[in-house]
Amino acid sequence: MIAANAPAAIVPGKTTSFGPVTLLEGISLTISATRGGGWVTTLSRGNEALVEDRAATLPWIDPRGPGRLAAKLHEARPTLDQKAIKGGLQDIFEAVKSSPDSPALVSAAVERAIGETAGVKIEMSDPPVYIIELTGGERLIFQNRELADPRPGNLNDRWLATHPGDALDATGKDFKEIRNYWFGIAERVEPTGVGSQWEPVAEALQIRLAPLPVGTDKDSLLKYGLFLEEQPDKSTILWVASNIIESVLKDHGKSITDSTFPEFLQRDRDLLVRSHRFRIGKLRCRAWGFNPDFRPDDVGITNLETLVDEDEGDQP
Incomplete structure (x- = not known):
């Protein structure tokens, strides 16, 4: 086990390394700073490195440090008693923490x-x-x-x-x-609440689209804000006028220029094509190309405010 005066192994003012310190059965412990930040703890016997453990913090600060190092050394040398290894490490680390020089290695x-x-x-x-x-x-x-x-x-x-x-x-x-x-x-x-800031916005957009009629020509973008276009491969894209999307975003304090909203929609294949410019007669308008399944069937979909108002109206 470590001798009582082992903390003298810490060199005053030396902030990049600690040790070597004898652990047990000729095995010594050394800790050195790494270039990218963090520390590498080496357990070795003579010139043979038995264990190298890299961590973001010093092992005597990390409450998991002794147990993790003991498990690794026991795996490398199964004949060594894991509890004895952990106890020896804890003795070393307690001695280090009580040394007046240890603050040079890590702040309070x-x-x-x-x-x-x-x-x-x-x-x-x-x-x-x-x-x-x-x-x-x-x-x-x-x-x-x-x-x-x-x-x-x-x-x-x-x-x-x-x-x-x-x-x-x-x-x-x-x-x-x-x-x-x-x-x-x-x-x-998994998140305990809403998984994304955009989830309620996307839901509100679906509710807005549900009751709107869908046309099959570009003029429908001006009439209803929706245009279902059939592609050469017989697949379809539901084009939604940008002004509808912008209105929903504004209702939620968001901007249509925020690129993370289309990124969110594309992640689940709800949005197939980002903003596209259409020429309809002398007018030009922009629309986003959605998966047609994004728009739910209008089966009496309403918003929560309407439900609350109706419930309150039924009360005496």
């Missing part, structure tokens, strides 16, 4: 945030949402853009909201280290 903010992280879930909505579950039962929720550009104010604000009066004071570098650790342990899950 990184150690605290990672130490209090119980789990990470990525809700696969569009865009994804990141939910950080803390050991105290609190949650930190981040939008995709906030982790794509990790500004420390976003982390510090959410942390203080769950720890009133006990600020984290993370820097931008700290946030990147914490974020990379979260990425490494994250679990992808």
Whole structure:
């Protein structure tokens, strides 16, 4: 096992490596910084590397570190006792954390945030949402853009909201280290609410199209806003006038110039052709080409507001 004075292996001011430190049975542990950010932990016997483990954070900060390393070393050397390996690693890491030199390798903010992280879930909505579950039962929720550009104010604000009066004071570098650790342990899950900001918009567009008549010539775009065109291969495209689409988008505070809406529609093959310009007599109009199945049959489809008004009217 590690000697009591092992933390002396940390060289004051040396921020790129730690060790080697004897673990057990001639096996030593070394930790080095990687070029792209993160750390590589090497367990070796003499000049033979038995295990290399790459992670976004130092293994004594990561609560899963000892167990993960012990499992890897036991796999490489099955004759070694896995519990003894894990115990030896925990002794080393506890000694390191109590050393006055360990803050030179990782900040207190990184150690605290990672130490209090119980789990990470990525809700696969569009865009994804990141939910950080803390050991105290609190949650930190981040939008995709906030982790794509990790500004420390976003982390510090959410942390203080769950720890009133006990600020984290993370820097931008700290946030990147914490974020990379979260990425490494994250679990992808289905969204609990709407999967995309565009789902209610697409549904509203379907409701708008349902009662409209559909013509089979281009003039129908001007008369009704819909034109069903038969292709040479006998397939059909339902052309929807852009002004109808724009009206629905405005109702939801969206713009027709936002390219992510047609991208969303194309993902499920609801939209077949993006905006196309038609000449009808002396007029020109734009329309989007949809899969005809996107427009539901008009079977008394109505909107929620109408339903609510009718229910209220029936009450005494």
